[in-house]
Amino acid sequence: MIIEGIDFTVFLKDGQAEVIRHGYLSRAERDRVPPLMIRAAETAAGCAVAGPARGLWASPSLPGDTGEARFKMSC
Template identity: 60%
Template sequence: MRRIGLVWGLLLAGCGASPAPQFFGAERHEVTLDGYRFVVFHKEDMAEVVRLGYLTPRQRDPVPALMVVAAERATGCRVLGPLRGLARSPSLPGDTGEARFELKC
């Protein structure tokens, strides 16, 4: 019975997007582009974009470009490039699940 509770807890934890600690207190926006769903966290001159839902490897190709569009649409700012410094993304370049950007507002 304990295993079932653990499995349900893990599944439910993966259902929502939460910001990285650097983005606590950020504005949250939800954006859908070409059927892909994103949550954008906007704080000062930074944005964190989290893709929602499961994708096969074949479906992931357009996602990095759509993440830039999602950040710009949600914030009204222009993406300058990947976020650098302590707030930079810990993910590998090209990750389609999460990206962090520097903004020009």
């Protein structure tokens, strides 16, 4: 899905969402990505993000990474 010109892929399973951003963005352009990742997860799941995923679903990315995020969904 494309949101505000940024391409995202969202995977949903067992009340969790994984969002992957595609393409290159400069550091300045990355600041707006985290809220767009939440929006992508909520759009794909049809429900709200409850917070970051925990346990086995916890994101392996570094804090602040704008390429990948995992969320617990409140469906």
